[in-house]
Amino acid sequence: MIVVIADDLTGAAELGGFALRYGLTAEITTKVNPASKADLLIIATDTRSLPREQAEAVTEQVSSELASLKPRLVFKKVDSVLRGHVLAEINIQKEKLNLPKALIVPANPGLGRTVVDGTYLLHGSPLHLSSFSQDPEFPIRSSLVPHMLYAADGDVQVLKVHEPMPAKGIVVGEVKDAADLAAWCSKVDEGTLVAGAAEFFTALLESLHIKPSIPANGIGKLQLPxxxxxxxxxxxxxxxxxxxxxxxxxxxxxxxxxxxxxxxxxxxxxxxxxxxxxxxxxxxxxxxxxxxxxxxxxxxxxxxxxxxxxxxxxxxxxxxxxxxxxxxxxxxxxxxxxxxxxxxxxxxxxxxxxxxxxxxxxxxxxxxxxxxxxxxxxxxxxxxxxxxxxxxxxx
The missing domain is CATH 3.40.980.20 (Four-carbon acid sugar kinase, nucleotide binding domain)
Incomplete structure (x- = not known):
């Protein structure tokens, strides 16, 4: 079983759609279901919309309950532009799962969302110059990744794909294209909590030799009413x-x-x-x-x-x-x-x-x-x- 903890319901649903493409059975729940038989269990915590203290409490509870599932992989789904309480939740999850380091790869290069030289870019322009600066809950005021994460000095390292992973701590991986996503997957080991956006998740699936097997369903018929x-x-x-x-x-x-x-x-x-x-x-x-x-x-x-x-x-x-x-x-x-x-x-x-x-x-x-x-x-x-x-x- 692969387990995803998603801080947002639509992000959970997005990965559920990928499960169909990769031939995986998927279940999206609001709580940990220890009886689940799904290949992919996605827990939608909605912590992005909660105050930080509540988000931390929910993350702690969910992370503690994961132990009984013994999943093959735990993936933390975060917003591709790092809105939410990303660092706080990563730190708690890392501690509860007893992992020394975490790798966050938020970029979605297929959507023009990349991280280059420590700066988050949208179609080549700094992210804070886009409409994301108008978000009512988490407005993007700076395109520098540490600033987007509200990180203090030393909280995170932003690394290029050719740079070595540290033995502990939190790393944000720079990505300019799909090849970089695959390269970051090769750096993941049993001591790494993996987190990121949708394209990093699919790259991880393929690194586990899970390949797309079913074409996208396409347009169906809207049920009325x-x-x-x-x-x-x-x-x-x-x-x-x-x-x-x-x-x-x-x-x-x-x-x-x-x-x-x-x-x-x-x-x-x-x-x-x-x-x-x-x-x-x-x-x-x-x-x-x-x-x-x-x-x-x-x-x-x-x-x-x-x-x-x-x-x-x-x-x-x-x-x-x-x-x-x-x-x-x-x-x-x-x-x-x-x-x-x-x-x-x-x-x-x-x-x-x-x-x-x-x-x-x-x-x-x-x-x-x-x-x-x-x-x-x-x-x-x-x-x-x-x-x-x-x-x-x-x-």
């Missing part, structure tokens, strides 16, 4: 929602005044939910989103994801939703908590980072998840497309 919930602050995400609205996908924007109130008994909340229900009854689908003109801060982000989750629960209580399309990891985690969903099985990889999953115990409830900075497959959201194959699992 379907509710899309977009809690991402990423500007491209909001622009896409606006485009989908123009092209006929019914979107219900959260009233800006509701963000200031934050109350589910506010008449604005009730009207917003009722409008979404009307769209679902009329068109079979609806979207809940933040208006593109809203500029949110950290407190607003918490209010928004709470209201999104409460709205999803209210709508699902009124009418049985067969498919939830969830964007943004913290929003998705808030939704599944209120819906009391504990375990998911990936059934289709619809696009890079976009994974469709079935809820354990239900053959007619699906969740399709994606990170805010990735793109939805537009053909999946609009009618007139052929169905794709799915993989049925339950264990």
């Amino acid at each position: 379907a509710l899309m919930i977009c809690g991402s602050a990423f500007h491209k995400s909001r622009a896409f929602i606006a485009q989908m609205k123009q092209e006929g996908f019914p979107v219900n924007y959260m009233p800006p005044a509701l963000i200031r109130s934050g109350k589910t008994n506010d008449p604005l909340f009730i009207e917003w939910v009722e409008d979404a229900i009307q769209n679902l009854e009329t068109f079979g689908k609806a979207g809940l989103a933040v208006h593109p003109d809203v500029q949110e801060n950290r407190q607003d982000a918490l209010v928004i994801r709470t209201l999104m989750a409460e709205a999803a629960a209210c709508i699902n209580k009124h009418m049985h939703i067969e498919e939830f399309l969830l964007e943004g990891g913290s929003t998705a985690a808030a939704v599944i908590r209120l819906l009391n969903i504990k375990t998911l099985y990936p059934v289709a990889s619809l696009a890079p980072g976009v994974t469709r999953m079935r809820v354990k115990g239900s053959y007619d409830l699906y969740l399709t998840l994606k990170p805010g900075s990735y793109e939805w497959p537009q053909a999946y959201l609009l009618p007139g497309r052929k169905n794709g194959a799915e993989q049925k699992t339950d264990y």
Whole structure:
């Protein structure tokens, strides 16, 4: 068994999609499942959205519970641009697993995300010059890797791939291309905690002689009624929602005044939910989103994801939703908590980072998840497309 601890639900789902491509059975849970028979067990902790102290406590508990599983590999899935409490969680996990060193490889060169000379680049430009600087919870203010990790002097070493690994401590590996990812895999030994983003994970699988065996599932058919919930602050995400609205996908924007109130008994909340229900009854689908003109801060982000989750629960209580399309990891985690969903099985990889999953115990409830900075497959959201194959699992 391979075990992944993911600090974000959409990142967990992304790796679940890779499992399908590599012919692995996968189970995504919110807690350690010692009875799991999956090839790939992914524990989605949602620690990225928690205060640091809570994130540390969750990481400590999950890491302690892993011992009974005796996994072949433990991988710490972190954000590719290092948002979250990365160093704090790595240190705890390293200690609990009794490992002297950790290797973090956050780059996704296939998406233009590289680390060169200690600087994180997006398509060749410093990351802090991009829209990631506007993240409401973890804004990127510097592209220097130690600064992105909030590291003190001596906390981490940023090394090039030809430089030797130290016997202990935390290393961030520089990566300019896929060959560098493979080279870092060759430096991993039994004393190394491995952490990073999606492309490093697939490179590790291939270093273990696990090769892609199943082509991507492609576009399937949206189950109706379907509710899309977009809690991402990423500007491209909001622009896409606006485009989908123009092209006929019914979107219900959260009233800006509701963000200031934050109350589910506010008449604005009730009207917003009722409008979404009307769209679902009329068109079979609806979207809940933040208006593109809203500029949110950290407190607003918490209010928004709470209201999104409460709205999803209210709508699902009124009418049985067969498919939830969830964007943004913290929003998705808030939704599944209120819906009391504990375990998911990936059934289709619809696009890079976009994974469709079935809820354990239900053959007619699906969740399709994606990170805010990735793109939805537009053909999946609009009618007139052929169905794709799915993989049925339950264990």
